[in-house]
Amino acid sequence: MTALSRLAGVVGQPIAHSLSPLIHSTWIAAAGLDASYEPFGPVGEPAFAALVDEGRAGRLTGLNVTAPYKSLALALADDASVVASTCGSANLLTFQNGRVHADSTDGEGLMQALAEQAPGLNVSGRSVVILGAGGATRAAAVALKAAGAKVGLLNRTQSKAEAVAADLGVVVVDSEALEEAALVVNALSVPPDVYAERFASDTVLMDMTYRPLVTPFLAAGRARGLRTVDGLAMLIGQARPSFEALFGVPVPAIDIRTVVLKALGETA
Structure with missing residues (x-):
C-alpha cells in the first residue's frame, strides 16, 4: 500500500x-x-x-x-x-x-449540522436536552458541553441516564426541562415519547436518525413552525x-x- x-x-x-x-x-x-x-x-x-x-x-x-x-x-x-x-x-x-x-468525529458532525441547518443558534449558557443515554448521547453531550451548553439527559431508564451523566459531568432532567430548552436532540433509534406542544416557539429540534429524513419527531416540530436539523446533515x-x-x-x-x-x- x-x-x-x-x-x-x-x-x-x-x-x-x-x-x-x-x-x-x-x-x-x-x-x-x-x-x-x-x-x-x-x-x-x-x-x-x-x-x-x-x-x-x-x-x-x-x-x-x-x-x-x-x-x-x-x-x-x-x-x-x-x-x-x-x-x-x-x-x-x-x-x-x-x-x-x-x-x-460524531460531535463535530453534530455541531456542523447545527451550523448548517440552524444558523444563528447559540447554545452557550442555554439549556439543551438530549433524549437517550446510549453511545450517540455521549458524543452529543461532549460536543454541546464544550460549546458551553447546559446539557441535560432525559431517558426512560433514569439509572442509565445517571450513569452517563456522571461520566460526562452533565445532569439528568425530567420532561419539564423540554419547555425551556434551546435545543432538543433525539439520540434514540426510535421516535421519542415527547410532544411538540411542550417546546418553546424558538426551540430547535434535531434528530440523529435519517431514515426517514423527516422523522415523526421532526415532522411534529415543523408542524409547529420550529426549526429542525436532520440526521443526514450530521452523518x-x-x-x-x-x-x-x-x-x-x-x-x-x-x-x-x-x-x-x-x-x-x-x-x-
Missing part, C-alpha cells in the same frame, strides 16, 4: 444500510484518488479485533466504526484523542506504523473530518447531500 493506493472503510454489524461507502467513494472519485472505501461486517468482537490487526499490519489506512463496536474500537487503540477518551467510544480508527489511533458532518484523516486530502467541494438524497429516494 502506497500513499496513492489506500484502503479504508466502515465497520459495523449490520452494515449493509450504511451510506458511508457512498459518501466516501463519491469524494474519492471527485478527488481523483487511487483509493477505496469499503463496508466491513465482522460478526463478533474477535472478528472486529482481527480486522483491526489488519490495520496494524498496514493493509488498511483506517476505519470508521459504528454500532456495536465503538467502545471496543477505543479499547483496542494504542492512543486516543481527548474527545474519544471523554466520550468513551470511537468512530474513527487510523493506522500508522503498527499503531492504532482512536478519534471521535455528512462527521464524514468530512474522517475523510481528511483517512486520505490526507481536503473534502472535494461537491454537493454530496444531493447525491445521498437521491440514493435515499428523498427530495427534502
